[in-house]
Amino acid sequence: MVQPLEITIERSVNKKEKPPEDQLGFGTYFTDHMFIMDYAIEKGWHQPRIVPYQPILLDPAAKVFHYGQTIFEGLKAYLTDDGRTLLFRPQKNLQRLNRSNERLSIPEIDEALVLDALKQLIAVDQDWIPTEAGTSLYIRPFVFATQPALGVSPSTHYQFMIIMSPVGAYYPEGVNPVKIFVESEYVRTVIGGVGEAKTAGNYAAGLKAQEIAKEQGYSQVLWLDGIHRKYIEEVGSMNVFFKIKGTVYTPSLNGSILDGITRNSIIHLLKHWNIPVVEQILSIEELYEAGKAGFLEEAFGTGTAAVISPIGELSWCDEKLVINQGQTGDLSQRLYDTLSGIQRGTISDPFDWMLEVEGSAPVAVSSKNSNL
Amino acid sequence: MVQPLEITIERSVNKKEKPPEDQLGFGTYFTDHMFIMDYAIEKGWHQPRIVPYQPILLDPAAKVFHYGQTIFEGLKAYLTDDGRTLLFRPQKNLQRLNRSNERLSIPEIDEALVLDALKQLIAVDQDWIPTEAGTSLYIRPFVFATQPALGVSPSTHYQFMIIMSPVGAYYPEGVNPVKIFVESEYVRTVIGGVGEAKTAGNYAAGLKAQEIAKEQGYSQVLWLDGIHRKYIEEVGSMNVFFKIKGTVYTPSLNGSILDGITRNSIIHLLKHWNIPVVEQILSIEELYEAGKAGFLEEAFGTGTAAVISPIGELSWCDEKLVINQGQTGDLSQRLYDTLSGIQRGTISDPFDWMLEVEGSAPVAVSSKNSNL
Ligand SMILES: Cc1ncc(COP(=O)(O)O)c(C=O)c1O
Ligand SMILES: Cc1ncc(COP(=O)(O)O)c(C=O)c1O
Numbered sequence: 169m170v171q172p173l174e175i176t177i178e179r180s181v182n183k184k185e186k187p188p189e190d191q192l193g194f195g196t197y198f199t200d201h202m203f204i205m206d207y208a209i210e211k212g213w214h215q216p217r218i219v220p221y222q223p224i225l226l227d228p229a230a231k232v233f234h235y236g237q238t239i240f241e242g243l244k245a246y247l248t249d250d251g252r253t254l255l256f257r258p259q260k261n262l263q264r265l266n267r268s269n270e271r272l273s274i275p276e277i278d279e280a281l282v283l284d285a286l287k288q289l290i291a292v293d294q295d296w297i298p299t300e301a302g303t304s305l306y307i308r309p310f311v312f313a314t315q316p317a318l319g320v321s322p323s324t325h326y327q328f329m330i331i332m333s334p335v336g337a338y339y340p341e342g343v344n345p346v347k348i349f350v351e352s353e354y355v356r357t358v359i360g361g362v363g364e365a366k367t368a369g370n371y372a373a374g375l376k377a378q379e380i381a382k383e384q385g386y387s388q389v390l391w392l393d394g395i396h397r398k399y400i401e402e403v404g405s406m407n408v409f410f411k412i413k414g415t416v417y418t419p420s421l422n423g424s425i426l427d428g429i430t431r432n433s434i435i436h437l438l439k440h441w442n443i444p445v446v447e448q449i450l451s452i453e454e455l456y457e458a459g460k461a462g463f464l465e466e467a468f469g470t471g472t473a474a475v476i477s478p479i480g481e482l483s484w485c486d487e488k489l490v491i492n493q494g495q496t497g498d499l500s501q502r503l504y505d506t507l508s509g510i511q512r513g514t515i516s517d518p519f520d521w522m523l524e525v526e527g528s529a530p531v532a533v534s535s536k537n538s539n540l
Numbered sequence: 541m542v543q544p545l546e547i548t549i550e551r552s553v554n555k556k557e558k559p560p561e562d563q564l565g566f567g568t569y570f571t572d573h574m575f576i577m578d579y580a581i582e583k584g585w586h587q588p589r590i591v592p593y594q595p596i597l598l599d600p601a602a603k604v605f606h607y608g609q610t611i612f613e614g615l616k617a618y619l620t621d622d623g624r625t626l627l628f629r630p631q632k633n634l635q636r637l638n639r640s641n642e643r644l645s646i647p648e649i650d651e652a653l654v655l656d657a658l659k660q661l662i663a664v665d666q667d668w669i670p671t672e673a674g675t676s677l678y679i680r681p682f683v684f685a686t687q688p689a690l691g692v693s694p695s696t697h698y699q700f701m702i703i704m705s706p707v708g709a710y711y712p713e714g715v716n717p718v719k720i721f722v723e724s725e726y727v728r729t730v731i732g733g734v735g736e737a738k739t740a741g742n743y744a745a746g747l748k749a750q751e752i753a754k755e756q757g758y759s760q761v762l763w764l765d766g767i768h769r770k771y772i773e774e775v776g777s778m779n780v781f782f783k784i785k786g787t788v789y790t791p792s793l794n795g796s797i798l799d800g801i802t803r804n805s806i807i808h809l810l811k812h813w814n815i816p817v818v819e820q821i822l823s824i825e826e827l828y829e830a831g832k833a834g835f836l837e838e839a840f841g842t843g844t845a846a847v848i849s850p851i852g853e854l855s856w857c858d859e860k861l862v863i864n865q866g867q868t869g870d871l872s873q874r875l876y877d878t879l880s881g882i883q884r885g886t887i888s889d890p891f892d893w894m895l896e897v898e899g900s901a902p903v904a905v906s907s908k909n910s911n912l
Contacts, residue, residue, distance in 0.1 A: 195690025198601060225595040228703050229570060233684050236608045236740025237747065273747045308690060312605050318567025318680060318705060320777055322747050331600050333690060353732060358766040360727035362745045368608025369741015373734045375609065375645045375694050394730040395767050405692055 173216050173278075175203075175285055177292060180220035189300040192336035194473065195308075199293040203285045203330040207275055213328070216281060218289055221331065227316035231323045239268035239367045240310035242472050243429075244335075245290050245525065247297045247304075248513035253290060253525040256472075256511050258283060260429045265309060267427075268365040273322040274311055282309065282328075287525045289330055302337025304511075306473075338474045343496045343504050345480030348403055349386035350452060351377045352485060356401065356424075358394030363401075363424035371405070378404065388469075390482065392452060393424065400450045406469030406477060407431035410455060411499055413463045420447040430470040434503055436519060443499070452484055459489040466497030475511075476504040545588050545650075547575075547657055549664060552592035561672040564708035566845065567680075571665040575657045575702040579647055585700070588653060590661055593703065599688035603695045611640035611739045612682035614844050615801075616707075617662050617897065619669045619676075620885035625662060625897040628844075628883050630655060632801045637681060639799075640737040645694040646683055654681065654700075659897045661702055674709025678845075710846045715868045715876050717852030720775055721758035722824060723749045724857060728773065728796075730766030735773075735796035743777070750776070760841075762854065764824060765796065772822045778841030778849060779803035782822070783871055784830045785837070792819040802842040806875055808891060815871070824856055831861040838869030847883075848876040 180200040187197045198221050205216040232238050241261045246254050262279040269276055286307065290297075297305040309330045313323030354377035357363030357370055374389070381389045388404030400419050402408060407428040409418045416438055421427050438445040458464045459482075467479035480494035491497075509515035510522065552572040559569045570593050577588040604610050613633045618626045634651040641648055658679065662669075669677045681702045685695030726749035729735030729742055746761070753761045760776030772791050774780060779800040781790045788810055793799050810817040830836045831854075839851040852866035863869075881887035882894065 223597040223599050225597055227595050228701055233610060233682060234612055234740060235743035237744050238605060240606055272744055273751055310605060320743050329600055355730060355732035358727060358730035369744050371692050372608035372644055372741050379645055
């Protein structure tokens with residue numbers, strides 16, 4: 169049997185100053201340590217290690233710069249009032265990591281090892297988990313191709329890393345609906361492409377449409393399918409749900425949509441509450457018709473960053489559709505309260521979603537105090 | 541008026557050993573120097589410099605790793621028999637570089653400055669241009685996002701680099717037809733996406749299909765359009781042409797196809813020769829019908845790496861189509877000979893395509909000699 173790899177730890181000697189918790193924003197500050205592991209075609213994944221957060225040295229010919237062979241994940245650790253550290257369904261992220269790897273011809277990673285690395289890294293940087301209401305520690309695992317060679321083919325060498333960033337409350341003043349631009353010109357991806365994978369190119373492809381929408385006062389774009397420009401796919405980097413005449417609809421996983429973990433959890437919760445929820449193909453025309461007939465009761469995006477992001481207004485081909493008078497709907501609010509309550513340990517966890525990072529509580533308490 | 545930026549040069553003290561010219565391959569060896577220039581939102585592009593080829597230091601949160609905001613170009617320098625160094629239509633590459641930048645929300649780069657940088661870099665590494673028949677110096681300009689921030693939005697900071705690699709003869713034993721797999725499941729891109737841009741994600745998206753085709757004995761895939769899976773787009777990283785009953789057809793630039801510089805030059809040459817050439821939408825059914833009726837005379841891919849790559853056989857939904865008995869066609873050969881002759885300065889250049897890197901000849905001669 170293959171011996172499990174041992175994770176070595178090199179502790180930082182120069183700890184960074186922690187940023188003020190009301191100025192964290194998203195993904196701009198990083199903790200004192202990071203996890204790193206290498207892959208070479210002749211050795212497989214090797215040398216898993218926690219080291220001080222530091223720049224990486226790469227050959228300018230490394231394939232990631234040229235051919236974008238890279239994937240990532242995003243999840244959060246939450247600190248509970250009683251000092252426990254909880255992760256939300258991390259196994260799901262690791263499974264998706266490997267599905268993305270598969271699609272991008274990147275070698276599979278041992279999920280148990282990565283989960284272990286994640287826990288150890290969090291324990292080492294425990295004092296970086298912010299404590300203010302709504303804050304959390306965002307965790308970014310990612311893999312990229314390092315072989316310095318310009319032939320277009322899968323790399324023989326990779327690095328896998330985990331970096332972490334304390335992030336601010338998404339809604340410092342309560343859940344807030346956004347205006348969304350329905351994008352008819354640009355598309356994010358198409359069936360047969362890599363839309364199902366969490367890979368860099370999908371996000372690069374979305375930047376321009378997003379910039380244009382921002383300039384016009386919208387916070388995000390709603391992506392339509394790349395074939396008919398008709399069927400609803402996602403909203404920015406979120407999955408999307410609509411409540412129409414009491415039933416909740418979300419686009420089915422057709423191959424070009426990301427299988428969001430928040431999406432999956434929302435579907436679970438709705439079923440648990442006996443609220444009808446349907447995964448199906450959904451056209452923007454139908455949605456507008458339902459809206460104009462007064463049947464569209466709520467709309468919201470779902471994702472790790474915001475949990476729930478209510479949509480107060482859509483704009484499609486110059487036609488605006490106001491949803492629930494631009495207010496957060498009751499179901500959106502209930503889903504937000506429930507899911508974020510489960511994540512933060514303030515309400516019970518009926519599905520066993522939360523994974524406690526064990527042995528971290530004492531560290532948490534002491535280093536938090538030392539930071540006061 | 542803004543002063544043009546001055547390019548500084550730091551010469552390498554430890555010159556690398558040159559690889560044997562019959563073992564160059566493609567993009568695996570790199571020259572002694574590279575060009576680099578930085579962008580910061582508050583300063584614009586600044587500090588253009590030629591420095592020894594070296595690894596780059598990047599924050600692991602740099603946006604290129606996560607959101608793939610990066611573009612590149614590819615062109616070649618050729619050494620003529622009389623010791624001159626020629627570039628093939630480099631201005632076209634720089635224009636395309638900026639079109640790619642525009643699509644990826646990357647700030648525009650001064651094309652005149654880059655051309656100057658390119659010439660100076662080649663002059664500094666002149667002794668790296670290989671001399672054997674068919675060899676050349678491959679030049680890879682590229683831009684990538686460096687801002688260490690995980691929000692999905694255009695970066696505030698970038699680096700632009702040029703690296704160079706001596707590359708072997710593409711056809712050491714004469715032009716050679718390849719077998720191509722017509723891909724019906726995976727797609728490279730779709731209209732509304734970034735297929736027109738030379739950006740990393742397009743290549744990442746193609747890796748898996750390419751791997752599967754290779755395993756089955758094909759050298760590349762032919763991409764069909766992402767909407768109908770019916771219309772021919774490109775072959776691997778090449779544009780594609782078909783000669784049917786004396787007329788040459790190539791897919792029109794519909795927004796999801798790269799505007800290849802070789803493609804453009806082939807169209808010019810054909811027109812110059814009064815051979816009918818048509819840019820139009822072209823379905824794989826039509827092509828197969830023409831082939832089965834005996835009207836498909838030649839097929840070939842075009843690109844900087846191979847110039848012309850004749851297609852000897854297609855396989856689409858298990859149906860094989862042999863073209864020109866699997867042999868290189870007369871027109872393919874004539875196009876190859878003419879274009880590569882113009883590029884290498886052995887035949888006249890009626891369109892003024894070649895740009896000489898001035899002042900480099902003496903360096904070339906002396907350092908070549910010193911390498912003998
Ligand atoms: C494109 C895209 N869709 C949807 C989501 C939502 O997925 P999750 O709920 O797993 O965060 C994300 C990531 O957050 C995403 O990047
Ligand atoms: C996708 C793709 N198509 C076509 C080409 C051919 O373009 P060019 O003739 O400019 O090399 C390339 C690049 O070489 C490419 O990457």
